[in-house]
Amino acid sequence: MNQKLDQYDQKILQLLQEDARMSHAEIGRQVHLSQPAVSERIKRLESNQIIRGYKADINPKALGYDITAMIRVSTQQGRPYAQYVATCPEIVDCYTVTGEDGAVMRVLATDVEHLQRIINELNAFGSTSTAIVLTTHVSGKSIAIPHHE
Template identity: 85%
Template sequence: MNQKIDQFDQKILQLLQQDARISHAEIGRQVHLSQPAVSERIKRLEAGGVIRAYRADISPRALGYQITAMIRISTQQGRPYAEYVAACPEIIDCYTVTGEDGAVMRVLATDVEHLQRIINELNAFGSTSTAIVLTTHVAGKPISVPAVAA
């Protein structure tokens, strides 16, 4: 870790992950710091790359996406998929991984036919394996500072 994160920073990060729109004054009340001190700490966390962005948590279902799927792709040499993945709005996460698969991605689809079109397009880059998500037990869990080994 490049930056020293103290107990105040940890609490500030926790509060911002729960509600990115919380005011600096409210954070100050909860962590027992002044609003200017909170603002300076947040600026330092942003400048240090600890806080990367502020986002809204949008419901895929509310936008018409009925299916969430995990697609693994075993890429073939010389068939780079990164450009396609970056341009495809339905692919919301993509990770290069170790093992037999080259990547694992989380995909949203409006229905089975829509999912099939995405799979067909991905098959141009290698063989795919798809699992439809039935239940989400954990998503968007707040990130905490790792415990230091004694």
């Protein structure tokens, strides 16, 4: 859906991306709207699926996941891995992509042996290629609102 967003909607989205727990009253103060007006706008943004939900930002290392890896899976058989990745808690992102790979996944593992078990399970769906993340420069960045003229 490519819905027109006015300056108030854009600012509300920006504020919620910075702090999803910000009260509607505080958002209203910052965008110069009443709390009920902000609440109605947020409800509309939610019902139009512009806001899909609210989540806590959890530190994987604090839970014992010391390794983040990107795993590419090459398969010519459609998406046979779809059910597996939906139920595997260590696979936190999975994208079907163009090119030689069928999918690219972001995986969390507690150690190398744990990562190897996940790779072995994914090998049942096609050949894999794994890269361990050394440094994360950008993660969870706010989505910019495109300006349409």
